[in-house]
Amino acid sequence: MNWEEYIQMWDNASIQLVDIRQLVISSRGKQQYSLPASGFIYVVQGQGTIWLDGEIHKFERFYLLHAGKGSSISIEVGQDEVTYYYILYRGSMSAKASKEIQKKYHMNNPFQLPYACRPLAPVILYRHVDSMYEEWNRREILERFHVKIWFYQFVYTLVQQLKLQGVASKETDMVEEIIQYIHEHFNESISLESLAELWNYSIQYLSRQFKRHTGRSPIEYVIQTRMAKAKELMIRTDATAQEIASSVGYSDVFYFTRLFKKQVGMTPGQYKKQVKESSGGSDSPWEGFVSSMGKNASSCYIIDDNHYQLKTKGDRQMLKGTRSKIALTLMLCFTLILAACTNGNSSRNNNQGSPGGTSEQSAESTQNTSSNQTKEDTSMRKLSTVKGEVSVPAHPKRVVVDWDLGPVLAVGVTPVGASSTQMNFAEFLKPYLPETIQDIGLDGSISMEKVLDLSPDLIITWNKDAYDNYSKIAPTVVFDTSQYSTIQDEITAMGDILGRQEEAKKWIEDFEIRTEAARNKIKNIIPKDATISIVDYVTVDKFLMVIGNSGERGGRAAYDILGLNPTPKVKSEIIDKKADRVEVSWETVNDYVGDYVIVLKVDGKEPPKLPVTWTSLNAVKNHHVIEIEMEKYFAADSFSSLLQAEDIADKITKLAATTK
Template sequence: MKNLTLADWDSAKLTIIHISKNPQLMPVITCNCIFGFIAQGSGEWELHHTPLLHHKNIFLIVRDPINIHVTQEPSSECLWIYCNVSFDNTISEPLEPLIFYDAPKHWLTLMDNINTQWEMHTDASKYKTKLYLAELIYEMYTLDSNRLHEEQLTSQTLDYINKHFHENLSRHTIAEKMNYSVSYLSKQFKYQTGYGLIDYLLHTRIKHAKRLLVETHHSIQEVSKQIGYEDSSYFTRLFKKHTGLTPGQYKRLYLPTSLVLNNPNFELKSSDVFNQGPLYNDNCYQYEGGFLPMKFNWNHTIVASFVLCAALLLTACTNNDTTKESEETMVYHSINGDITYKKNPQRIVTDFYLGYLLALDVKPVGSNEAQLKNPYIPEKDKKEIEVIGDSIEKVLSLEPDLIITGNKEMYEQLSKIAPTIYIEYEENIPKLIKEFGIILNRENLAQEWQKNYQQQVQTARQKIARIIKPEETITVMDILDGKGTITIYGDGYTGYPVYTGLGLQMAPAVKAETTIKTPWVQISSEKISDFVGDRVIVARAADTPKVDFTTAPVWKSLDVVKNNEVYEIDNFKFWFTDPISVIGQMNDLTDLFIERANDKKTK
């Protein structure tokens, strides 16, 4: 691969397409070059499927093919400039990405200046934008030659580890391949990335193991060999040390079994966050520290510390008057057996079911972060509800008298803290709200909610019946997943308010490829035409640029685009499936259809 020079840029033709703080590219945007700057902070980004670890200012420029995917939302400031660049005909080979792991902070100032001028949309500002960008490129290529060499050495080392992690590597073999001494390479790599060579090798192996466990049918032994460990027992011990789970437990936990684990496009919480402070040994790669697994990672060791306390509490409860107990408790017949708890619990903790509780006028004391960010739930209703995060200690500190969870794997751990009811998630809101009415001793409120829900459904359907014919088909898709694929939804998740709520018809291919258990399918952009119906609802992130479908490749030739029947929605708002959200989503969709119909009449 060829390294760009300042002379190459001098002869280049560069056009800025978009500038934003979102590092993900939509598949429909044509772009062959990115300038990116991530300010002081920690995080992990993925470029061409190669992780970019950083704990200092990082600047990068990369050419075709583009594939930047965020695996952890960083806490730091970032800015991305999406461009098209063409060089003279002497450059035909692929170009080496250029990454600076400790970039000067004033480069971010230059990029801010570029963004400011870009947003002004005047001829003068366009000219200044190019001037600032030229200054940035000049700064980049006039760094001290030794500094530039160190940056390139780190990039090459990262690339080598990511391509050969399955081989028998050590600090010595990596240094030998890079033609440097172990001490020099280790020092430079540590300085640039913040991590040791073996630390990063272990991180990479565990990362690939997680993917293989969830995305393939390989056995534990096969996964172990594919990431470089012949001894599957050692791999199992190592994996558990890093994740807190055995490979088998991790596979069962992260296969699609609940709302969060099923959804193909939502990753609010970080996955594979790399802890600092590891120790290593060249012979056996012993490691202290580890990873924080995605979604729920309850601290298993804490629970054991409170078993005695729980036993004492249970003993105290048995000393209460039997008659009084029968008056104040109730029994719920769950799939895990009979659960006895207070008849009107006052301190409930729930992970996935916040919307159900609030719909029945019950405010829990704790819930997870994703549910508390639900835009359909009024802020006043969220007050005084604490984020439980991934800490079982936090749940314990809230002193709950009832826990309602959708996490089957954590049922036993949670049940040691308080009576715990596991509710298996399903795409049937009226059925679940009835069940919650029983659990919360609010069956009358649940019945009232169901009546109100049916009324709102009928009202919404009547409104759109004048616009959408019964035989028309609808396709719901998400075109921003960071991996160049498109997610088509059936009657679940983003598709639920469309098909179950508004009663609209799926396109034939969508109906054929999705099921109730797996209400989504992922396709490449080339197959869009096979799945589009008479109308298409496209979900995208609110901070990404709107797409001009009339000029976008693949899309512009579709009848649904020519007929102006593509509707854009916020993919985060439509991720939630609960009583409160679905009503809001149906109303938003109804307004969207009516607004488009009115616009067509006026033209």
């Protein structure tokens, strides 16, 4: 779609407004009609499905469609009511337009052109539409004339955003090209950013169009493609898990195994065994994994090109009081949503005080009491971060976190979105995670589309490289744990970020009490001068991984919280050098393992055959071996580490009881 030509034809056209309305469809309701003129439909609240001439559109709030005269519209609503505007108009080309413009008009009439999108800055469009609606209903000549001015401003703003988003009239070819590219390059590094750069579209637009045509996001499609290829290799070859992981684009075999289990429901070893034992197993692991490129059609709408038919079920005219609440909600979100279409932090921050520079009140009615009015706190404050000074909400309500989930929960904030890597492999945090938290993707492949859909007012990330993309969506803070020397400092910092200083103080007080209790539990079990090591020989091949006091696998819990002693070699080669771990040969294992040893295990994965250098260790011969589960000890955040320390203390206590 050439937007320059599109707006050029508008500039040479004669426009007559026909009608502007605001409608609500109640829960489970429907509306069906044919447009008597060209028109815009702008959904500002709720979600459901729109059929436009048989083409299906799954919509959420802030979804906009344009259609020509005679287009058939059918809207179906889910559990929540839907509020939308429609603006009907007639457009014709001026006789004074040049022959070139006249030719373009007849070849591609802009007033009949169907398209749909979710605008980058939807609240700006909402302000135009709501102003048009208010003045249209006054029914006075001067106001009706002013509505036409607003309408042109609406079209201008919309085309600006569509041009910025790179919206095109034909998306299917693009999606097919991306699918072909994924199948050819699945074993290479693929990200939303790289795909958007290759096809010269915004991340949000590309991801939305891909999901619209396939039912899954690009990264989900990449993962499923890789898993399908991995299945093929497992069935048809004797390749090891490490070789298969590498061949489908994963250098970390443990990460590949976790991902495979999440997608397939079993580990690679279990899958291979099941296929071999099953006489009816399919030889084609690609079966059932096909591109859902076909469009769903519906015949639930009524076609009549000559008459405006409106058949409704559960619809009503929007009450002015309800409209005010919608306006309030949108205005409160304006600052953050507008950031999605700005170019950098400075422009975003300049917009945060607008529009009007005032906050509005929301009236909340309660039963058996008089109505009270409360103000939403939309104030901002400056925060010093590793990326400089950042403006953040004084009391954020919709927080997205891509890694450090534990500290956020510790200060009493439940995020609206979090990385599935943390949610799935921070087992100790699961009792604190309600089902309302949305998955924003795996670490390393976070979906910017999912983050954008959550409309966060604050994003907390560990990833400095992702900061620029995040900050286009909402105020973003890089939470760099290397800046804090203790868990107390870490929680204090998170309390400052989230405006939860008192909650942070209370958690720290509780942390210190529980730490002392856990240390006292093992005080008389492990001698004061005894040493302890943490090793992992399950997720690695042909060598031993020895863990320090940072990173995952329980090092922080054992050394920092419980105060257990590392061996001299662990201290000098790992902890003092601020490394996470070292990989050592089995021949040198005795240099690293102390009087006690904590061993990682992975559910469903058999440990390797252990050499004599291991079985001859004093810790092994004295049964001073403590097993911990990887899924519980993968996370290294402050909250998880406290829970891990308590678990280790319990395991040491039980070990002592069984070895007496």
